[in-house]
Amino acid sequence: MSEVTQLLRDWSEGREGARNELLDLVYEPLRLIAERHLHRERQGHTLQPTALVHELYLRFVDQRRVDWRDRTHFFAVAAQVMRRILVDYARRRNSEKRGGSMLPITLTAALDAAAEENFDVVALDLALENLAAIFPQQAKIVELRFYGGLTLDETAEALGISAATVSREWTMARAWLRRALTP
Amino acid sequence: MTADPFWNNVRSLFQTAAELPRDRRAEFLDRECRDAAMRAEVESLLEAHDNAGTFLEKSIWDLIDANDPHRLAGTAIGPYRLVRPLGHGGMGTVFLAVRADADFDQRVAIKLVRGGTELIARFRQERQILAALEHPNIARLIDGGTTADGLPYLVMEYVDGSPIDEYVRELSLEERLRLFLQLCDAVQHAHRSLVIHRDLKPGNVLVTRGGTLKLLDFGIAKLTSQVSETSTRLMTPEYASPEQLAGLPVTTASDVYSLGLILRELLVYDKLSACRPGLSLSPTWRACPTPKLRGDLETIVSTALAHEPARRYASVEKFADDIRNYLAGRPIAARPATFVYRSSKFVRRNKLGVAAVIAIIAITTIAFIATLQQKRVAERRFDEVRSLAHSVVFELHDAIATLPGSTAARALLVKRALVYLDHLAEEASDNTPLQLELARAYLKIGDVQGLPYSANLGDSTGAMRSYRKALSIAQGVPADDGDASLILADAHDHIGFVEERALHWPVALREHQAALAIRSKIAHSIEGDFAQARTLVSIGDCMYVGENQIPAVQLTPAHGWYERSLQVLAHIPPSADRLRVLHDSSRANQRLGSFWTYRHDLKRALQYHDAALTGLEECMRLAPDDATARRNYADQLVMKATAQNTYGDIDGVIEGTQRALPILDALAAADPKNSEAQHDLAFAHEQLALGLIRKERWSDARAQAEQVLAIRQKLIAADPNNREDRRDMMRTYGVLIAIEKAAGNESAVAELEAKSKTISREVAR
Numbered sequence: 001m002s003e004v005t006q007l008l009r010d011w012s013e014g015r016e017g018a019r020n021e022l023l024d025l026v027y028e029p030l031r032l033i034a035e036r037h038l039h040r041e042r043q044g045h046t047l048q049p050t051a052l053v054h055e056l057y058l059r060f061v062d063q064r065r066v067d068w069r070d071r072t073h074f075f076a077v078a079a080q081v082m083r084r085i086l087v088d089y090a091r092r093r094n095s096e097k098r099g100g101s102m103l104p105i106t107l108t109a110a111l112d113a114a115a116e117e118n119f120d121v122v123a124l125d126l127a128l129e130n131l132a133a134i135f136p137q138q139a140k141i142v143e144l145r146f147y148g149g150l151t152l153d154e155t156a157e158a159l160g161i162s163a164a165t166v167s168r169e170w171t172m173a174r175a176w177l178r179r180a181l182t183p
Numbered sequence: 184m185t186a187d188p189f190w191n192n193v194r195s196l197f198q199t200a201a202e203l204p205r206d207r208r209a210e211f212l213d214r215e216c217r218d219a220a221m222r223a224e225v226e227s228l229l230e231a232h233d234n235a236g237t238f239l240e241k242s243i244w245d246l247i248d249a250n251d252p253h254r255l256a257g258t259a260i261g262p263y264r265l266v267r268p269l270g271h272g273g274m275g276t277v278f279l280a281v282r283a284d285a286d287f288d289q290r291v292a293i294k295l296v297r298g299g300t301e302l303i304a305r306f307r308q309e310r311q312i313l314a315a316l317e318h319p320n321i322a323r324l325i326d327g328g329t330t331a332d333g334l335p336y337l338v339m340e341y342v343d344g345s346p347i348d349e350y351v352r353e354l355s356l357e358e359r360l361r362l363f364l365q366l367c368d369a370v371q372h373a374h375r376s377l378v379i380h381r382d383l384k385p386g387n388v389l390v391t392r393g394g395t396l397k398l399l400d401f402g403i404a405k406l407t408s409q410v411s412e413t414s415t416r417l418m419t420p421e422y423a424s425p426e427q428l429a430g431l432p433v434t435t436a437s438d439v440y441s442l443g444l445i446l447r448e449l450l451v452y453d454k455l456s457a458c459r460p461g462l463s464l465s466p467t468w469r470a471c472p473t474p475k476l477r478g479d480l481e482t483i484v485s486t487a488l489a490h491e492p493a494r495r496y497a498s499v500e501k502f503a504d505d506i507r508n509y510l511a512g513r514p515i516a517a518r519p520a521t522f523v524y525r526s527s528k529f530v531r532r533n534k535l536g537v538a539a540v541i542a543i544i545a546i547t548t549i550a551f552i553a554t555l556q557q558k559r560v561a562e563r564r565f566d567e568v569r570s571l572a573h574s575v576v577f578e579l580h581d582a583i584a585t586l587p588g589s590t591a592a593r594a595l596l597v598k599r600a601l602v603y604l605d606h607l608a609e610e611a612s613d614n615t616p617l618q619l620e621l622a623r624a625y626l627k628i629g630d631v632q633g634l635p636y637s638a639n640l641g642d643s644t645g646a647m648r649s650y651r652k653a654l655s656i657a658q659g660v661p662a663d664d665g666d667a668s669l670i671l672a673d674a675h676d677h678i679g680f681v682e683e684r685a686l687h688w689p690v691a692l693r694e695h696q697a698a699l700a701i702r703s704k705i706a707h708s709i710e711g712d713f714a715q716a717r718t719l720v721s722i723g724d725c726m727y728v729g730e731n732q733i734p735a736v737q738l739t740p741a742h743g744w745y746e747r748s749l750q751v752l753a754h755i756p757p758s759a760d761r762l763r764v765l766h767d768s769s770r771a772n773q774r775l776g777s778f779w780t781y782r783h784d785l786k787r788a789l790q791y792h793d794a795a796l797t798g799l800e801e802c803m804r805l806a807p808d809d810a811t812a813r814r815n816y817a818d819q820l821v822m823k824a825t826a827q828n829t830y831g832d833i834d835g836v837i838e839g840t841q842r843a844l845p846i847l848d849a850l851a852a853a854d855p856k857n858s859e860a861q862h863d864l865a866f867a868h869e870q871l872a873l874g875l876i877r878k879e880r881w882s883d884a885r886a887q888a889e890q891v892l893a894i895r896q897k898l899i900a901a902d903p904n905n906r907e908d909r910r911d912m913m914r915t916y917g918v919l920i921a922i923e924k925a926a927g928n929e930s931a932v933a934e935l936e937a938k939s940k941t942i943s944r945e946v947a948r
Binding site: 024082086114119126127129130131133134135142145146147148149150168171172174175176177178179180182 | 232243735
């Protein structure tokens with residue numbers, strides 16, 4: 001069993017600290033894959049950006065031994081990592097405003113897309129943090145859906161709650177964040 | 184689920200109301216919600232809900248997919264077909280494309296803009312400018328038009344080449360200079376056509392395999408007749424001139440400056456291994472013994488890089504002429520700048536002063552013991568002991584507080600006096616003035632033990648204990664006592680300061696808000712205004728630095744608090760205490776400078792930083808013997824340097840930190856027990872290291888970073904509970920990792936990363 005699988009199991013069994021260890025473990029490889037992906041881009045090969053998370057998943061988890069619950073948990077972690085990478089990258093871009101050709105195209109596309117939808121990923125991250133202080137489950141739902149790309153049903157499964165609850169909480173979280181990001 | 188009933192109610196009301204038709208919500212809330220605050224909350228959420236549109240409906244992955252420029256590969260634009268993205272610039276994506284209807288394979292670069300009307304307007308402007316520029320060293324505009332979606336595009340000559348800084352690696356000095364002359368020709372041509380490039384950098388200058396140079400990207404160029412409008416947002420700060428960074432009008436002299444930077448880079452590139460200036464703190468090309476950057480070339484580069492536009496070459500043509508003069512062995516027109524030797528005699532070490540203080544402590548201790556013995560014999564001596572203790576804690580302490588090197592002496596002095604005051608307070612627990620005096624003495628010793636941002640012994644645990652004791656003593660005094668209120672407010676503020684250092688922002692905010700609530704009830708006085716201004720700055724600090732930790736409902740914009748503080752200070756008549764007004768306003772200005780740096784408003788950031796610098800310079804002049812004034816001035820130079828590092832004004836960083844370091848060095852040497860001085864020194868070395876990294880002066884950067892490491896290790900060992908020291912250490916590891924990565928020391932990188940991880944866990948705990 002791979003280390004990630006073990007940690008996923010530990011986490012689902014509620015062992016304190018397993019989540020953070022998992023996060024530490026996957027952050028770096030995910031970042032490397034992102035970099036490699038961007039490098040390929042420069043070589044002219046096209047790779048679906050969503051492949052980032054899938055590739056990481058395949059690399060770390062022996063799929064035959066992992067049930068669906070583990071897989072969802074894995075995406076939950078990947079969602080957190082994605083959130084961190086995006087915010088780190090946005091902060092870096094904001095502080096450096098380096099010349100164009102140096103910017104990784106995919107992450108730039110993500111930030112531009114966010115800007116077109118009229119929000120900024122750093123502001124969203126902060127607002128989400130504030131939301132988590134009051135409604136931790138709502139913040140979790142946003143993380144899984146927005147950063148993890150999970151569907152409503154997958155989110156419900158991951159959190160062990162009903163899809164109807166996810167939908168209700170999501171509606172409120174979205175209103176909360178919209179308000180927080182409205183100047 | 185949250186435990187807070189208020190929020191639980193808000194949630195259930197919102198969720199029910201959101202499912203109702205809009206016109207029935209008011210009636211529902213009238214019936215179910217009696218609390219006005221709760222109703223306002225629910226209504227504002229409902230409003231956001233109604234206006235949410237498609238907000239967050241697509242996941243970040245969907246957004247990436249939709250925006251990924253690779254999706255456009257194969258798309259036809261006019262007669263061209265996009266092949267693949269080449270890069271992403273300030274205004275849009277550049278694609279390699281081919282002409283689909285041509286008999287021959289014509290490769291072109293197509294620039295497509297995405298985004299708002301402002302960018303589209305700029306883009307049209309670039310098209311206009313390029314159409315007017317015809318020069319063999321400027322990438323040619325071939326065509327342009329509008330896509331089916333109405334977005335403008337440019338078709339440009341495709342330049343298959345490398346950036347100039349990479350291209351020159353294998354070239355001799357003369358070849359590098361001749362290539363640079365091609366660049367000067369291109370820029371000169373643009374200037375003659377009344378166009379300023381404004382974003383000259385190696386990435387915009389490509390050289391083909393055949394050795395032809397092509398200048399690209401007139402994206403943020405301006406016609407010279409329109410220079411009054413400034414734009415700092417789109418340019419690249421690393422190659423920008425000081426006036427561009429300051430948001431001032433840009434002229435052809437700005438391009439001269441950027442050309443100077445490029446030339447310097449071309450000349451020292453990949454020669455860094457031969458350049459080992461060691462610990463020297465002078466700017467790159469002064470310290471660098473590379474023979475190329477001596478003599479005339481040094482003079483040429485430094486003339487192009489003069490800070491004041493008027494002292495640079497008057498035109499690119501004159502700049503190029505001097506390079507031609509150099510190549511032909513003729514005398515150059517520029518004259519070397521006078522080298523100003525900066526003496527580091529900022530600090531006069533006052534050894535005699537410290538010795539005198541120690542003698543005074545010895546005498547007063549003897550006097551205490553004598554008096555106390557007498558007191559035991561005769562109760563009527565009580566007041567005399569008290570007055571002696573008071574004099575030691577307040578008058579003597581304050582008299583020596585500004586002497587460099589007095590921190591340890593101050594601690595000893597206050598601690599001794601406290602022992603006697605403690606005894607006295609026990610014997611007279613119902614004596615209000617004495618209790619207050621004791622509370623004040625505890626505040627004072629807390630400050631000496633560990634009040635951040637002032638000379639202290641770095642014992643934050645001890646400081647907290649002393650402040651809590653001051654708080655509990657003052658709380659025992661009748662509530663209507665004005666003096667007690669002042670002490671309470673101070674104690675709250677000081678606890679807040681220590682919590683800030685421990686990065687406990689919500690706790691710190693609570694303490695400062697408690698202080699503000701008390702202060703706003705106390706009768707107006709000059710002393711009270713100073714204190715209130717300081718509390719306001721602290722609340723601003725919590726909102727600004729602690730932004731991540733403070734719940735949204737409590738969060739207000741930090742700059743508003745700082746501005747309120749400046750307003751309070753502006754009402755204090757300068758005759759009251761000019762030095763203090765200057766000092767405190769400078770502190771608020773400094774915070775505003777940092778705040779606007781964080782918010783990426785360079786113009787405002789520099790304005791505030793410069794205001795702070797001017798104020799603190801005057802403080803130093805008004806109080807030449809005050810160690811704190813010198814420290815604050817040096818600290819402000821470093822704070823400005825952090826802003827300059829953010830914006831890429833690296834020469835400014837190097838100059839500023841080099842002015843600050845001798846002052847901070849002397850202060851730390853004169854007061855070795857003062858941990859704040861060590862913090863300051865580490866921070867200054869670190870900013871310099873960051874600047875040197877940007878200049879790729881690796882060995883200089885390493886020397887600076889190693890000094891930072893040594894200081895931080897000592898600080899952590901001395902105050903193991905301090906989280907901020909650990910967080911700072913993570914930053915230092917980051918600096919070292921960057922240096923080791925550049926040197927290719929993979930094992931060192933791995934070791935540092937492991938250390939950084941360990942310490943990040945300690946910080947998170």
